[in-house]
Amino acid sequence: MLPGLGNFLRSARFDAYLCADCGNYQLFATTEALKKLAESKKWFKTIVRNDNSTKGDS
Ligand SMILES: [Zn+2]
Numbered sequence: 001m002l003p004g005l006g007n008f009l010r011s012a013r014f015d016a017y018l019c020a021d022c023g024n025y026q027l028f029a030t031t032e033a034l035k036k037l038a039e040s041k042k043w044f045k046t047i048v049r050n051d052n053s054t055k056g057d058s
Contacts, residue, residue, distance in 0.1 A: 012036060 012033035017026045
């Protein structure tokens with residue numbers, strides 16, 4: 001588990017979407033939850049680092 005993620009998941013609220021055609025299921029964090037995520041600096045840095053690594057092939 002990533003640092004702070006457990007606390008985030010316990011306190012955050014999500015909107016859930018289930019596609020009736022293909023069964024695709026997605027969770028979207030609410031704006032309030034995203035604010036809390038940004039306050040968890042370790043977790044935020046982890047997201048940024050992963051995002052950069054996907055662009056590094058070119
Ligand atoms: Zn679908």
